[in-house]
Amino acid sequence: xxxxxxxxxxxxxxxxxxxxxxxxxxxxxxxxxxxxxxxxxxxxxxxxxxxxxxxxxxxxxxxxxxxxxxxxxxxxxxxxxxxxxxxxxxxxxxxxxxxxxxxxxxxxxxxxxxxxxxxxxxxxxxxxxxxxxxxxxxxxxxxxxxxxxxxxxxxxxxxxxxxxxxxxxxxxxxxxxxxxxxxxxxxxxxxxxxxxxxxxxxxxxxxxxxxxxxxxxxxxxxxxxxxxxxxxxxxxxxxxxxxxxxxxxxxxxxxxxxxxxxxxxxxxxxxxxxxxxxxxxxxxxxxxxxxxxxxxxxxxxxxxxxxxxxxxxxxxxxxxxxxxxxxxxxxxxxxxxxxxxxxxxxxxxxxxxxxxxxxxxxxxxxxxxxxxxxxxxxxxxxxxxxxxxxxxxxxxxxxxxxxxxxxxxxxxxxxxxxxxxxxxxxxx
Numbered sequence: 001x002x003x004x005x006x007x008x009x010x011x012x013x014x015x016x017x018x019x020x021x022x023x024x025x026x027x028x029x030x031x032x033x034x035x036x037x038x039x040x041x042x043x044x045x046x047x048x049x050x051x052x053x054x055x056x057x058x059x060x061x062x063x064x065x066x067x068x069x070x071x072x073x074x075x076x077x078x079x080x081x082x083x084x085x086x087x088x089x090x091x092x093x094x095x096x097x098x099x100x101x102x103x104x105x106x107x108x109x110x111x112x113x114x115x116x117x118x119x120x121x122x123x124x125x126x127x128x129x130x131x132x133x134x135x136x137x138x139x140x141x142x143x144x145x146x147x148x149x150x151x152x153x154x155x156x157x158x159x160x161x162x163x164x165x166x167x168x169x170x171x172x173x174x175x176x177x178x179x180x181x182x183x184x185x186x187x188x189x190x191x192x193x194x195x196x197x198x199x200x201x202x203x204x205x206x207x208x209x210x211x212x213x214x215x216x217x218x219x220x221x222x223x224x225x226x227x228x229x230x231x232x233x234x235x236x237x238x239x240x241x242x243x244x245x246x247x248x249x250x251x252x253x254x255x256x257x258x259x260x261x262x263x264x265x266x267x268x269x270x271x272x273x274x275x276x277x278x279x280x281x282x283x284x285x286x287x288x289x290x291x292x293x294x295x296x297x298x299x300x301x302x303x304x305x306x307x308x309x310x311x312x313x314x315x316x317x318x319x320x321x322x323x324x325x326x327x328x329x330x331x332x333x334x335x336x337x338x339x340x341x342x343x344x345x346x347x348x349x350x351x352x353x354x355x356x357x358x359x360x361x362x363x364x365x366x367x368x369x370x371x372x373x374x375x376x377x378x379x380x381x382x383x384x385x386x387x388x389x390x391x392x393x394x395x396x397x398x399x400x401x402x403x404x405x406x407x408x409x410x411x412x413x414x415x416x417x418x419x420x421x422x423x424x425x426x427x428x
Contacts, residue, residue, distance in 0.1 A: 004313045006330050012310045013331070014406040016339040018364050021400050022350065023343035025384045025392040027251045027276075032390045034065060035254055036072035037120040039112065043076060045261035047083050050152075050160040051076045052255055056245045057144050057189060058135035067135075069120045074133040075145075077112035082149055083158050089150045090205055097142065098132070099198070106198035108142060109134035139196035139204075147208050148189045154216030155223075161262035163188065167227060169268065174284035178246070180227065182287070186242050187230030237321045240291040247288055247342055251276055286328065288342035290321040295351040296344055304355070304412030305365060320344070349388035360413040362386055368407030375402060 006012055026032050036051060043051070054075045059067050078096045085092065098111045110133045114126060121131055135141045149158075156163040168180025192211070196204055219226040248255040256276040263271035273280060290296065297320050306323060307314070314323060324341045331337045353359065360366030364387065372382040375396040383401050384390040396402065 004311070004315070004326055004330075006310065006327060007308075007312050008310045009331065009334065009336055011406075011409050012305075012327070013336055013338050015305050015310075015365060015409055016327075016331075016344075018401065018406045019346055019350075020339040020343050022346045022384060022388055022390065023339075025381070025390050026346055026349075026388065027253065028392060030253050032392075033252060033254070034068045036076070037069045037118065039073050039077045039115060040080065043080060044083070045258045045265060046159050046161045047076070047079050048258045049249070049255075049262050050083070051079045052248065052258070053160055053185075053189075053245055054079065054145055054148065056241045057148070058133075058137075058141050059241055059244070061136045066124065070124055070126070070131060071110075071133045071135070073118065073121060074110045074112050074131055078110065089146065089153050090209055093142075093146050093149065093205070099201075107134070108138055108198045108201055139198045139201055140193065142201060143192055143196055143204055143208055144189050146205055147192050147212060150209060150212040151188055151216055151219075154212060155219050159262075159266065161259070161268075162266050165263060165266060165268045166223060169263070169274065174273070174280045175287050178250070178284050178287045180231075182236070182242065182246055183231040183234045184227055185246065186234055186239060187227070190239070190242060191230070191233065236289045237319070237325075238292060239289065240293060243289050243291045243342065244345075247291070247345070250274070250281060250285065250288070285342065286332075286337075286340035288340065290324045290341045290344050292319050292321040293348060296320040296324075296347040298347075298351045298355055300355040300412045301347065301351050304410035307411065309411075346388055349390070353389065354387060355412070359386070360410070363410065363413060364401070364404070365406050365410035366408070366413035368404045369401065370404065373402055373404075375399075 036048070036055060038048070038051070051072065055067055055072050058071050058075075074096075078093075081087075081096070082089070082092055087095075096110055096112060098109055100107050111130050114121060114128055114131050117127070121127070126132075152158050152160060152163055156166065164181050164185070167184030168177045171177035171180060192208060215226070249259045250256060253276070256274075260271055260275050263274060272278070275281070295301070302320060306320070306327075311323075311327070318326075321341070324344055328337055328339070328341050354363050362369065362372050364383070369383045372386055374382060375394065377394055377396055379394050381390075381392045381394045381399075381401075384392045
C-alpha cells in the first residue's frame with residue numbers, strides 16, 4: 001500500500017477550516033457546553049477541578065447529560081467529604097457506596113442525600129431523600145476513582161491542582177508541559193483499567209490500595225522517574241476521557257477559570273500563563289489528541305470527508321484520532337495547517353445533527369449554507385445552531401463560515417443527493 005498522503009490539500013483545508021471555526025464558536029461561551037450540577041455552590045476551585053476529573057472517569061456509554069446532572073451532584077458530595085477530612089480513603093469511599101444482590105447479581109453504586117430541591121435532579125425523578133448514581137462500568141470506575149483519590153492523598157495533599165503542578169505545569173515550554181501532564185494524569189487514574197467484579201470489590205480495593213502505596217512511595221522519592229515510567233507506557237490514542245478532561249481545563253470558559261484559580265490557590269508561579277487566552281497556551285493546543293468516539297468514526301462522516309480523493313494510503317486499522325494527527329503533521333510540514341487535531345471533537349455535536357439525519361441540503365459540506373445563513377448582525381448564527389446546536393451571535397463582516405468554501409466537498413453528500421435524484425426520477 002502507498003504511504004499515507006494528503007492528495008487534495010486545498011479541499012481538505014477548507015473542510016478542516018470549517019471545523020476549526022465551529023470549535024472556536026463552541027468555546028466562545030459556556031452556554032455551548034454542559035456544566036456540572038454541584039451538590040453545593042461553596043466548593044473550592046480545586047474541588048471543582050477534581051469533581052470534573054471524577055465525572056469524566058464515568059463517561060463511557062452513558063448519557064453525558066446524566067453524568068453532569070446526576071453523577072456530578074453525587075460525586076461532588078464525595079469530593080467535598082474527601083478534601084475536608086483526613087478519613088482513610090477506603091473508609092470514606094465505602095461510606096458513599098451502596099451494595100446489593102438482586103437475582104444473584106451483585107451491584108454497587110454511589111449515593112448521597114439531596115440537601116435541597118434541585119431542578120436538574122428532579123428531571124431524573126430525584127426530588128427528595130437520596131440520589132443514586134451508577135455508571136455503565138461501575139465496578140471498574142469505582143476502582144479508578146479510588147485509585148485517584150488514594151494517590152492524591154499520598155502525594156498531593158488531596159489536591160488535583162497540586163498534582164498537576166508537580167507533574168509538568170511549571171515546564172517552560174507549554175507544549176512539553178501539556179504533554180507531561182497528560183502522561184501524568186493517565187498514570188494517576190487510567191493505568192488500573194480493566195474488568196472488575198462487584199462481588200469482589202472490597203478485595204480489589206484492598207489490592208489497588210497496596211499498589212498505590214508502592215507507586216506513591218516511588219513518586220515521593222523520585223517523581224521524575226515515576227513520570228518517565230508512566231510515559232513509557234503511555235499511548236496517546238484511545239484516551240478519550242483523558243483528552244476531554246484536559247481539553248476542558250485548557251479551553252472551556254468555565255473549567256479553565258477553575259484551573260487557573262486552583263493553581264493560584266496553591267501559589268503556582270505564573271499561573272496566569274494557563275489562562276485560555278494566553279498566546280503561548282493557544283500555540284500548545286496542537287498537543288491535544290482528538291478524543292475518539294462513535295461520532296468522528298461514523299462511516300458516513302468519515303467516508304465523506306476523510307477518504308479518496310482527499311487522502312490516500314490510509315491504513316484500514318486507523319481510527320480518526322490517528323488519521324487526523326497524521327493529516328495535521330503533513331499539513332503542518334507544508335505550512336498549511338489551519339486546525340489542530342482536537343478541534344474535530346465538534347463532530348460529537350455535528351455528526352448526530354447532520355450526518356445521522358441526512359441534512360445534506362443545509363450542510364457546509366453538502367449543498368452549502370445558502371438556505372440557512374441570514375447574515376444579520378446580532379441574531380444567532382443559524383449555521384452554527386443547525387450544525388452543532390451552538391449559540392453564537394452573527395457578525396457578517398468577521399464571519400469566515402459565510403464564504404461557504406467547503407460546499408460540495410462531502411463524498412457521502414454527493415452519493416446521498418444522487419440517490420435522492422434517482423428515487424425522484426423513478427417515481428416521476
